[in-house]
Structure formats: C-alpha cells, structure tokens
Amino acid sequence: MTSWKLKCTECGKEWILKVSYDLASMGKIYHYCPHCKKNTFHIVLERIED
Ligand SMILES: [Zn+2]
Structure with a gap:
C-alpha cells in the first residue's frame, strides 16, 4: 500500500488515501x-513514504 496526500477541489481539505496503485x-x-x-x-x- 502507498499513501497519497490528496486535496479535494470542492472543500479544499487535504487528506491521506491508501491505495495499492500509483x-x-x-x-x-x-x-x-x-x-x-x-x-x-x-x-x-x-x-507519503512510510
Ligand atoms: Zn471535499
């Protein structure tokens, strides 16, 4: 699993998504x-490197 920092274009909040793809x-x-x-x-x- 790789963690990615995403930013929502609607609310502007940043959060972390863990997925197995690039x-x-x-x-x-x-x-x-x-x-x-x-x-x-x-x-x-x-x-995000863990
Ligand atoms: Zn949002």
Whole structure:
C-alpha cells in the first residue's frame, strides 16, 4: 500500500488515501471525499513514504 496526500477541489481539505496503485501519473482523480461525503475531483499532492 502507498499513501497519497490528496486535496479535494470542492472543500479544499487535504487528506491521506491508501491505495495499492500509483497515482503519481494521474495528477487528478475523481474519488469519494470523506469531508464532502460525495465523489469529487482531487488533486494528487504527493506520495507519503512510510
Ligand atoms: Zn471535499
């Protein structure tokens, strides 16, 4: 699993998503936002090394 810092383009909150695939090349993803409680566009900010 890799952790990614995402920023929701609707509420502006940054949060961490753990997935098993590489988001680095995508730049922007459509994903469920835990703050908006709906699917929104997110900017992929950075990969979090753990
Ligand atoms: Zn949001």
